[in-house]
Amino acid sequence: MRFKVHLLLGWQWRNANQRRRPCPLPAPLLNIPPGRIDVATEYAGSYHILEMGRHFDAYSARPYVALPYRYTPMLPRWMPAALMERARAADVTGNSGEIIAGLIARRLFKVRPGSLVHLRARVDRRTPDYVIDNSPQLLSFIAAFAGVPTAGLPAHWPIESKAGIGLLDRRDSEAALRQILAYWHHIRNRYSDGVGYGLIVTTELTRASITVSVLMPHNASHASALTNYLRSCTYEQIKGLAADDLPLITRHLRGFDG
Amino acid sequence: MAEALSLSEAYITARQAWWAGDLVYCLRALTETGADGNDELASHDEYDPVRLLRWRANQLYAQVLRGLKEERQPDPAFIVETRHLRGAFHQASPRLFEFRAFMRDLTWDEELFRRATMVAGRYGRQVAAPSAKYQEEEENAGTINFDDPELSWLEIRDHMLVEVSISEFALLRAQLTWTSHVPPADVERIHLAFLNVLRSLESVR
Numbered sequence: 001m002r003f004k005v006h007l008l009l010g011w012q013w014r015n016a017n018q019r020r021r022p023c024p025l026p027a028p029l030l031n032i033p034p035g036r037i038d039v040a041t042e043y044a045g046s047y048h049i050l051e052m053g054r055h056f057d058a059y060s061a062r063p064y065v066a067l068p069y070r071y072t073p074m075l076p077r078w079m080p081a082a083l084m085e086r087a088r089a090a091d092v093t094g095n096s097g098e099i100i101a102g103l104i105a106r107r108l109f110k111v112r113p114g115s116l117v118h119l120r121a122r123v124d125r126r127t128p129d130y131v132i133d134n135s136p137q138l139l140s141f142i143a144a145f146a147g148v149p150t151a152g153l154p155a156h157w158p159i160e161s162k163a164g165i166g167l168l169d170r171r172d173s174e175a176a177l178r179q180i181l182a183y184w185h186h187i188r189n190r191y192s193d194g195v196g197y198g199l200i201v202t203t204e205l206t207r208a209s210i211t212v213s214v215l216m217p218h219n220a221s222h223a224s225a226l227t228n229y230l231r232s233c234t235y236e237q238i239k240g241l242a243a244d245d246l247p248l249i250t251r252h253l254r255g256f257d258g
Numbered sequence: 259m260a261e262a263l264s265l266s267e268a269y270i271t272a273r274q275a276w277w278a279g280d281l282v283y284c285l286r287a288l289t290e291t292g293a294d295g296n297d298e299l300a301s302h303d304e305y306d307p308v309r310l311l312r313w314r315a316n317q318l319y320a321q322v323l324r325g326l327k328e329e330r331q332p333d334p335a336f337i338v339e340t341r342h343l344r345g346a347f348h349q350a351s352p353r354l355f356e357f358r359a360f361m362r363d364l365t366w367d368e369e370l371f372r373r374a375t376m377v378a379g380r381y382g383r384q385v386a387a388p389s390a391k392y393q394e395e396e397e398n399a400g401t402i403n404f405d406d407p408e409l410s411w412l413e414i415r416d417h418m419l420v421e422v423s424i425s426e427f428a429l430l431r432a433q434l435t436w437t438s439h440v441p442p443a444d445v446e447r448i449h450l451a452f453l454n455v456l457r458s459l460e461s462v463r
Contacts, residue, residue: 035410039425042358043277106426113428114267114364117311131307133266156307191306235303 001060003030003100003203005108006211009146010255011173011200030107030210032056037099044102044118044130045095056096059088059165062206088165093205097163098129101201104212105130105159110137126182126239128158128198142214146254152220154194158183163203173213174243176200180215181249185238188230195227196253215253222252265291265308267364269315274360274429276318280346281331285322293319335445340456342366345430347452353436357452360429367428374409374424376462381411418451430455 005028034053041052049055058064102118105111115133132138134155143150160179162172180198187194196217203210217223229248230238241248250256272287293315305313325331332346338359339345345359361370410423417438424430432455436442 035423036425039423039429039431040427042431043274043425043427043429103426112364113361113367113426114264114270116427117266117270117314118273119310119314131310133307133311186303186305186310187307189304190309194307 001032001034001057001208003032003208003210004028005030005104006209007145008211008213008255010215010250010253011170011213028108030103032100032103036103037096040099040102041095045098046120047091047095049092049095052092052095052099055092056099059093059096060205060208064088064165064206093163093165096205097161097201097203100163100203100210101129101159101161101199104201104210105132105138105199108212109135109141111135112137125186125235126179128160128179128183130159131183132157132159142216146214146216148216153216154191154197156191156194157197157199158194159199159201161201161203163205165206166204167207168202168204171243173200173202174246176202177215177246177249178239178241181238181241182235184226185230185233185235188227192223192227195230196223214255217252218254226252265311265315269311269318271360271362271364272315272318272322274427275344276322277429278345278358278360279330279332279348280337280344280360281322281325283344285319285326288315288319288322291315295320295323335449338449338452338456340453340460342370342460343430343456345452345456347432347434347448352441355434355436355448355452357432357434357455358429359432359452359456364428370424370428370459371409373459373462377458378409378411380462381413413455416447416451418447420451420455422455430459 034057037053037056038051041049045052102116105116106113109132111132112135115135117131117133119127119129119131135157136150138157139150139153139155142148142153158180160176162168162176164172177200180200183198184195196215198215200213200215201210202213217226226249229252247256268287268290272284272291275281275284275287291312293312296316297313297320298316332348336348337344337346338357339362342362343359344362345357347355347357350356361367409425410421413420413422417436419435419437420432421435422430422432432452434448434451436448442448
């Protein structure tokens with residue numbers, strides 16, 4: 001299965017229901033054979049799924065056909081909806097996104113296996129899927145892409161993934177942003193250099209599309225303002241931030257148009 | 259683990275050993291992180307990436323100790339080790355054995371991928387050709403292809419069919435299917451088959 005990869009600074013929307021604008025850069029293609037997914041899932045997938053590669057292959061296919069049941073017309077009045085097909089399991093789809101985020105880090109950002117730390121969520125706290133630890137390759141890539149010097153970029157980056165079957169909408173990206181936001185809140189005092197920076201990898205399986213959103217502050221004063229805002233809030237306040245209040249955060253970040 | 263590892267490398271080595279089922283090596287790598295099973299950090303509200311790692315290392319340490327207490331460490335006969343690689347195998351069914359291996363030294367990753375590509379080349383690549391649709395898209399869009407070497411191969415010899423694949427995370431998984439009517443008489447033959455997989459990676463130039 002080949003996926004087109006789109007790179008964005010932040011995210012852009014025409015309106016809440018429309019697709020983000022295409023990336024001006026040529027879209028790289030990421031080839032993901034099912035066999036690669038199997039081993040990666042055993043190591044970094046949150047859910048225990050056997051033969052994940054086969055799921056991934058089937059879930060990415062369009063149209064999706066999962067052993068449709070043969071309809072037997074018996075007692076028609078008592079069968080308001082015969083089971084004709086099976087749905088994709090949301091957790092399996094989510095697992096795909098998690099693995100693809102890891103593959104993006106490895107192949108696109110050339111992060112070495114020893115620098116890609118897979119995290120597990122705390123019961124009471126949101127946590128991103130990965131933290132990249134000291135990757136010069138990532139820093140050079142981001143610096144070239146965003147047109148900023150590597151010197152100002154943090155050494156550690158959180159990555160959050162989201163995956164869905166068809167078109168993902170703004171809510172999905174916002175959900176991912178909230179994971180990263182929780183991470184920023186945790187590091188606000190002890191590692192404020194990392195506040196405002198992160199990556200969101202969004203995978204649309206049947207569209208064979210991956211979007212990598214690079215989060216970064218406009219400049220040092222915005223980074224500082226964002227850090228101060230986070231310091232003024234409790235974790236519960238950040239966790240409960242309404243969608244309408246997200247601009248309090250995103251106005252400090254590059255590439256957001258509301 | 260002759261040299262002191264960085265915190266993230268030690269933690270990731272431990273995680274990979276845990277994935278392979280090699281609890282003893284996992285514990286050894288965790289010791290390099292300074293983990294002691296103390297979960298005090300769990301109650302903290304503030305982190306930095308290093309503290310986050312230490313917290314996870316402590317959690318894993320406690321898990322490993324529980325696993326060792328429950329005697330979940332494989333017998334030494336099921337551990338396979340070479341200079342740069344180490345792994346453990348188990349019997350999934352009477353004729354199916356699964357082997358999981360990881361790098362003892364994570365800085366060997368590029369070498370591992372390079373050598374795996376060479377070994378895969380010797381056994382014959384099994385990559386399906388891209389479909390016409392994608393080829394056309396690629397040509398029209400001026401796309402950039404990621405470096406995507408084939409990292410899986412198949413070995414067939416002595417009543418054994420061994421399928422090997424290496425993931426992006428530099429983890430090796432091999433499945434051995436015993437193809438004779440008579441089951442393997444001892445574990446040594448299986449051990450040797452998996453050892454040969456690792457040796458082929460160590461010795462290829």
